[in-house]
Amino acid sequence: MSYTDWFEAHGKKHAKIMEKLKHKSDDEVIEYFRFENMVKNEPDFCPLYKDNKKCHDYEKLNCYLCACPNFRFNDNGFRKQENRTLYSYCEIESKDGSQFISDTYIHQDCTGCIVPHKERYIKKNFSRNWFEVMNKVKKG
Template sequence: MTYKKWFLEHGNKHAKIINKLVNLSDDELIEYFRFDNMVKNEPDFCPLYKENKKCHEYEDLNCYLCACPNFRFDDKGIKKQENKTLYSYCSIDSKDGTQYKGEDYIHQNCSGCIVPHKENYIKKHFKRDWFEIMKKVNLSK
């Protein structure tokens, strides 16, 4: 699956949940996206939910910003780096992020970073429109 395909599908799943919870306050909505609640109430939101598995080992994991506003991608490639094509990177160069480097590609590895899964970060960047929060992520437009 391409980054763009995942991005669009996930944003649409997010919007569907937001639309059904329109009566909740912003704080209640953010609380709804806590991992334990999402596993029970939105099992199709994430493939890991079926195994009750977290993408990041963080006790207070919140899934509102599954995908990070600091992530950047282009399925066609962003630039050449070390004779490899860079397809994604972290715009804040998080100290907890790394890169997957293959023979001819480089992809951002966010598995060590929990920045977008903390509720204080979510509240700082909160909008009900996930695509609006993520407007800088997709470089391929």
């Protein structure tokens, strides 16, 4: 699955949940997206939910910003680096991020970073439209 395919499909899943929550306050929406609640009430939102597994080792994981507004991707690649194509990177160069590097590609690895999963960060960047929050992610 390409980044674009995942991005579009995830945004649609997010919008369906938001439609159910349209009468909730912003704080109630953010609370709804807490990992424990999502596993119970939205099992199809994330493939990890079926195993009650978190994508990040963080006690207060919030899934509202599954995918990060600081992530950048281009399915065609940004540029070559030493015969490898860079397909994704972190705009803020998080010290907790890393890269998957092979002989031919480079992809951002966000598993060590919890920036978008903290409720303080979500409140600061909140929009009821996930695509609006994520508007800088897709490049090219």
